[in-house]
Amino acid sequence: MEDTHSVEMKFHHITVAYVLLLFSVVAFADSTGTGRITLTSLPDSAVFYINGLERTPDEDNGFTIDPGPVLFEIKQRRVVVFSTFFILTATEVQKIPINCCTGTCALLHVTTEPPGAVLSINGNIVGTTPFLDGFMRPGDLSIMVTRPGYIPVIRRLSLNTDSSEVHTFELEQTQAVKDSLAAAKRALRRKRQILQGSLFGGIGCVALIAGGYFDQRAYRHLEEAQKASEDYDAARSDPACQAAKEEYKSQREQAERPILYRNALYGVVGACLAGFYLSIVF
Numbered sequence: 537m538e539d540t541h542s543v544e545m546k547f548h549h550i551t552v553a554y555v556l557l558l559f560s561v562v563a564f565a566d567s568t569g570t571g572r573i574t575l576t577s578l579p580d581s582a583v584f585y586i587n588g589l590e591r592t593p594d595e596d597n598g599f600t601i602d603p604g605p606v607l608f609e610i611k612q613r614r615v616v617v618f619s620t621f622f623i624l625t626a627t628e629v630q631k632i633p634i635n636c637c638t639g640t641c642a643l644l645h646v647t648t649e650p651p652g653a654v655l656s657i658n659g660n661i662v663g664t665t666p667f668l669d670g671f672m673r674p675g676d677l678s679i680m681v682t683r684p685g686y687i688p689v690i691r692r693l694s695l696n697t698d699s700s701e702v703h704t705f706e707l708e709q710t711q712a713v714k715d716s717l718a719a720a721k722r723a724l725r726r727k728r729q730i731l732q733g734s735l736f737g738g739i740g741c742v743a744l745i746a747g748g749y750f751d752q753r754a755y756r757h758l759e760e761a762q763k764a765s766e767d768y769d770a771a772r773s774d775p776a777c778q779a780a781k782e783e784y785k786s787q788r789e790q791a792e793r794p795i796l797y798r799n800a801l802y803g804v805v806g807a808c809l810a811g812f813y814l815s816i817v818f
Contacts, residue, residue, distance in 0.1 A: 571624035573608060574598035576633045579617075579671060585609040608632065617643070617670030620663030621652075633662060634671055642695040643670040645702040646679065653683040653707060665705075674699070681705050685713040732815035740808030747801035750794040757791035 573586075575597045584591050584599070587607050591599055603626045610618035624630055646655055648665040655667050658678050662669070665681060674697045682688045686707040695701065709717075764784035 570600050571603045571626060571628045571630065572598055572600050573606070573624070573630050573632060576631065579610060579612065579634060581612055582617075583611045585611065603628070606630075610634075612670075616668060619666070619668040621666065622664045633660065640674075640698045641670060642672045642674045642697065643700040644668070644672045644677075644695065645700075646681070646705070647702070648681050648683070648705045648707055650683070650707065653681040653686070653705070656680045656682070679703065681707065683707055685709055729815050733812050736808040736811040736815060740805050740812065743801045743804040743808065747798050747805065750798040750801065754791045754794035754798060757787045757794065761787035761791060 575593065578593065578597055584593060585608070586599060586601055587605075593599060601624065603624050605621070606624045607621050608619070609616050618634065620632065622630060644667075646665055646667045651665050653665045654661060655663055655665055656679070672695055674695045676692065676694050678690065678692050680688060680690045686709055689705050689707065691703065691705070693701070693703065761784050764781075764787055767783075
């Protein structure tokens with residue numbers, strides 16, 4: 537028979553496993569759930585498109601869709617009269633206010649550079665730029681666009697009956713963002729300078745060492761050639777004179793190739809020094 541402590545430990549393990557399984561199911565449901573778009577009203581004879589596909593609203597004037605980027609458009613007579621873009625998360629309900637004006641409406645088209653700014657009209661968030669609404673009621677409007685890292689912009693305008701207006705906002709980065717980007721650019725430039733300096737310095741050192749090696753080798757052959765020349769002068773009348781002459785020529789020829797290598801490597805050293813200097817300056 538199992539003791540009480542063993543039974544309690546098994547019960548504890550089963551409880552922990554059940555809790556972990558429950559959290560996993562909830563997390564999976566949140567990550568694979570659907571989002572929803574609801575409209576405040578439905579324009580007459582309108583056709584609705586979500587990410588380029590025609591959709592029909594349900595009985596609650598809405599749409600159930602998968603989370604992610606959403607381009608929502610309304611067309612009348614095959615012409616886009618309303619358009620907005622946003623990112624829909626799982627289980628989120630995105631409300632899109634449609635002001636179905638009576639009589640003649642005005643069209644408002646708002647774009648920003650860069651795009652993706654949150655657009656508010658008269659204090660109410662209506663979507664994300666680029667934004668197009670052909671159901672605007674004529675009158676005075678207060679438009680504000682905001683985007684993280686950029687200075688908010690507010691513009692007041694007046695829409696006339698049956699007017700069509702396009703407004704573009706050039707957003708300016710905040711000073712903090714500018715300073716951060718400038719610091720990142722300086723750090724990247726410094727890293728590049730260090731890499732270039734290390735590269736040119738390493739190649740230059742290798743070329744300098746190799747050049748010194750060939751310089752010593754050429755010097756040794758030249759010494760041997762000089763010795764052979766002296767032996768030749770001393771033994772000009774001796775039969776060994778011809779052998780000394782041949783030795784002199786051989787040593788001179790053997791010295792020519794190291795001298796050529798040495799000069800080329802010292803040229804590489806000079807080029808590396810110039811590259812190292814330029815990497816520091818630029």
